[in-house]
Amino acid sequence: MSVTAPLAKATSAQNRSRFGVLSLRPHIRWGGAIGWAWVALVLLFIYAPTLVIVGASVDPGKYLANRAFLQFPPHGFTLHWYVSIPPSLWKSVWISFELAAAVAVGAVIVGVPAALGLVRAKFRGRSIAAGIFRTPLQIPFIVTGIAFLQTLQWLDGTLGLRLQSSFSGLYLAHLFVATPYVISAAGSAIAQLSPRLDEAAASLGATRWRTLWRVTLPLILPGIFAGAMFAFLVSFTDVTIAVFLVPDDMTTFPVWVYSSIQNDLDSSLPALSTLVFLFSIAAIILLQRVVGLEKVLRGSGARG
């Protein structure tokens, strides 16, 4: 595989430099070449459906209305579908983006104080509090979706509100499932900080708030960004919760994709999806350049 060849070389170069002539590492390392081949196969599996969609986006046949003709590889090449994306679909992407960005910001506002409290406060029942913050990840999304739907209906009925099928209802549900990611990522960043940093700041005369603002928060920023990214990701790709709570006039992109697959496919769906994917990659590369994802990927798992 062309992708992994340079990677394998880079590792073996590292092995040689560290161990010189002895080169112990290649011996004990589990299958250098086999290992990388496995990585390449799994990556291919992960990306296969996305590549198929990218392929379909340049297929000239307007076959999508009839699912029987869906096929990979594509029959030809055209950029026609990229030009003819209806504005209503762009709007759904924009709604998803706004929702996910708002959820990410909200999750940081709720999650960072929670993480600070969970890691630094010493009190009985801390593990119970941590458990409560983890529950949204353990409850299946479909259960959360229905539970919020029924709760919002009930609140509307008793209090005369209009939360069901409103942006706020969907926002609250997404905030509920997205915040744990921020808590977990920021929490592991905070746990790695040395308490001496706080002591040093205090001995130089900084107040608690100043220490928090000028020392702690800048240091845990990569963790916060990573948590925010996962919060964004959860909201931006969610179908299962949104399908029950989404307002009629504000269909999010994933819900629109979900219902159009079940009903009537628009021929420009693969083109739009490809663009959304490319934007996501650009955003991740940007995030990587600005904060450096590796600190975070090393610190904690995606779902801690």
Added chain:
Amino acid sequence: MRFRWGLLLLPPLALFLILLGFSQFVFLQSSLHEDLGIGRLGEAFTLSNYAELWQDRSYLDSLFLTLRLSALGVLVTLFLSWPVAYRLSRATPRTSTLILTAIVASSFVTLPLKALGLTILFAAEGPLMQALRALHLVDAEFRFLGSSFAVEVGYVHLAVTFEIMMLFSVLQAIPVKLEEAAAIHGASRFRVMWRVIIPLSLPGTVSASLVLFNLLSGAFVSAVLLGGGKILTLPVLIDRTLVLYSDYGMAATLAMLLLALIVTANIAAVFVASRFNRTGELVT
């Protein structure tokens, strides 16, 4: 003066308790009312919904199907992703970051699109299916969409990215020096793997598999779209009960059944993990 970090915790905790408590309470109590049709619930408390779980065979079938598909999905995912996570945990930081970033990037593609991609990939006239038929791995009548194989592929596809991320953080916490030490003392590669890496990674692997089981038993989009309405796992059944029949009481009851399955699996896994921990200590 000591800073009260606990005070920072209070507002988020209150918000979570309200969201969690409210939704689960409204939910639990709607499972205790009879469905009167068109989304209306009876006034009186009753356990009739729960009784129906036992009487109607299809609900229990759905529970076992969910359990079976999720457990198999966990095993296959573990088989695929453990070597990847191990290889990446022993690669240079640059390389592993690059590949992990690529894996994260793939999860920005929403699930229905991946399901659509898989459907196209496995289309009856497509090259992949032609190859599978030529190798006699599938027979001529086999249709991907609507088969439990399709749902399983969707499950594994959904789970593999999560699993690699989780196992990576487990495996990279195991120092390479331990492997080197074992090798210097004459342990073969298999022995290093079997006696050092696997025992040390076992607790983390078990808890990652548990998260995976939770994820898969609640997986909805893959099961609906790839199962084509024929593979009735609990999440699919819950959706149908609610959307097609508007039986809120029964939908809530089925959701409780799904939660019970997950809670049971969690308790069982905590029990198993604590035993593994004990033996893990003996090994190290």
